[in-house]
Amino acid sequence: MAWQVAEGRDMPLRIDVITLFPEAFRGVLESSILGRALREGRVEVVLANLRDFALDARGTVDDKPFGGGPGMVLMCEPAFRAVEHVQGLDPRRALVVLLTPQGERLTQARVRDLAGRQRLMLVCGHYEGFDERIRTLADLELSIGDYVLTGGEPAAMAVIDAVVRLLPGVLGAEDAASEESFNLAGLLEYPQYTRPREFRGMAVPEVLLSGNHAQIARWRAEQALERTRRRRADLAGEAPDEK
Numbered sequence: 001m002a003w004q005v006a007e008g009r010d011m012p013l014r015i016d017v018i019t020l021f022p023e024a025f026r027g028v029l030e031s032s033i034l035g036r037a038l039r040e041g042r043v044e045v046v047l048a049n050l051r052d053f054a055l056d057a058r059g060t061v062d063d064k065p066f067g068g069g070p071g072m073v074l075m076c077e078p079a080f081r082a083v084e085h086v087q088g089l090d091p092r093r094a095l096v097v098l099l100t101p102q103g104e105r106l107t108q109a110r111v112r113d114l115a116g117r118q119r120l121m122l123v124c125g126h127y128e129g130f131d132e133r134i135r136t137l138a139d140l141e142l143s144i145g146d147y148v149l150t151g152g153e154p155a156a157m158a159v160i161d162a163v164v165r166l167l168p169g170v171l172g173a174e175d176a177a178s179e180e181s182f183n184l185a186g187l188l189e190y191p192q193y194t195r196p197r198e199f200r201g202m203a204v205p206e207v208l209l210s211g212n213h214a215q216i217a218r219w220r221a222e223q224a225l226e227r228t229r230r231r232r233a234d235l236a237g238e239a240p241d242e243k
């Protein structure tokens with residue numbers, strides 16, 4: 001099952017994050033499923049402040065771009081020092097992931113791949129971005145979508161969240177992840193309902209109340225395919241239906 005991808009590891013996944021704003025991660029890492037996974041030791045997240053690796057006492061990490069232009073650019077030296085130092089904190093070599101809108105777009109397949117690793121290092125940019133030479137530090141450049149954030153922190157949080165929920169024991173119901181969007185043969189998830197049976201004239205489909213598990217499974221498979229065709233023809237590999 002998809003949620004078991006990381007089975008067989010002898011140590012919990014370690015995720016290092018290099019960021020100018022470690023405090024931004026607090027709420028996300030303390031709350032809900034992520035918070036519980038961390039407390040139970042199913043994953044380790046270690047935050048490093050890029051500013052601690054500045055060359056001067058003022059903690060300078062950025063400078064004006066050569067050739068002119070707006071904004072400030074993260075400098076090479078602090079980033080190289082940070083990545084090299086953090087890499088040495090654990091004998092397992094981390095896969096270095098640079099968060100950038102220019103990277104590979106994050107997919108559930110990539111999330112599964114990351115969840116199967118022993119160690120990840122997420123490097124967050126800020127301001128106008130980073131000196132191009134910082135890219136040479138990365139094993140992988142990842143984007144969370146075709147839009148621009150002010151910094152890599154929300155992107156790193158999205159990666160952490162998506163990865164951690166695939167680790168063994170993190171989700172309560174064993175197959176909660178394997179039944180959802182992108183895991184069901186790459187399709188979107190079928191529609192879900194809970195009580196009440198009828199709400200403001202909207203009734204739960206009869207088949208879900210029938211107790212016939214074979215019929216329910218068939219209905220869900222059809223719905224997943226139909227929904228994917230309508231909403232994400234790119235996933236279903238077909239042209240969208242006309243509306």
Ligand SMILES: C[S@@+](CC[C@H](N)C(=O)[O-])C[C@H]1O[C@@H](n2cnc3c(N)ncnc32)[C@H](O)[C@@H]1O
Binds near residue numbers: 130
């Ligand atoms: C304002 S952005 C810089 C964008 C840069 N000027 C460019 O056009 O590629 C600042 C930082 O936010 C992060 N970031 C912004 N959008 C992102 C996205 N879609 N996915 C991942 N990281 C993103 C990156 O770490 C980036 O270095």
